[in-house]
């Protein structure tokens with residue numbers, strides 16, 4: 001079940017959208033719970049009444065047909081067996097190239113986009129790279145890290161993933177928010193402030209990976225308009241929003257990219273010196289404009 005907070009936030013977002021990107025990637029906890037919301041988003045793109053809330057849009061025929069799974073300008077792809085095959089993508093492209101008979105926008109949804117096999121992924125990529133007017137893609141996955149990097153970078157990411165409360169107690173949230181705020185304020189002078197206190201909480205590689213994961217969630221959360229909420233505790237979102245309100249979106253994205261980069265290093269490089277690694281991390285983080 002989705003919580004109301006997430007759902008309402010999402011509808012607000014959809015309502016206020018000025019334009020649509022040609023490809024979206026939705027990251028979700030599980031497909032079934034989130035699919036109605038994603039389908040509603042597809043309706044906002046297709047429906048002439050600009051369907052933006054969970055109530056029926058004036059009973060229009062298009063939304064009705066979408067609900068019945070019977071609308072020709074909405075195409076849904078899902079794995080055929082264990083993965084999504086190139087033929088499925090080519091078939092989709094062929095159908096979309098025929099154009100909508102009534103001039104409507106066309107939307108394709110790819111469920112479990114992480115199961116695109118490499119050649120299917122490449123065919124889709126070509127399609128996303130040269131978008132045609134009136135055609136919009138919605139990809140869905142439970143883990144964005146399993147999506148081909150080239151596809152990921154061309155999609156507008158919308159994360160509907162929930163924070164997991166057991167991984168995220170309030171003290172660690174506040175600690176990490178303080179870390180981000182301090183880096184932002186002190187920039188290249190951050191290190192001396194962080195050394196005595198902050199680093200004591202992260203003594204092992206596992207501690208640091210956990211902290212990186214949590215910062216990723218924090219930043220993802222605020223960059224993606226707070227769609228992710230802890231289903232039990234939506235106040236976390238408010239704490240994050242208030243704490244980071246002075247940091248611009250482009251700076252937040254900069255931090256997020258550094259965190260992901262350093263997390264990958266930490267995971268892939270064996271036997272690195274954790275102290276030096278953390279110093280390097282802080283220095284790189286402070287290079288924000």
Ligand SMILES: [Zn+2]
Nearest residue numbers: 047057060063
């Ligand atoms: Zn409608």
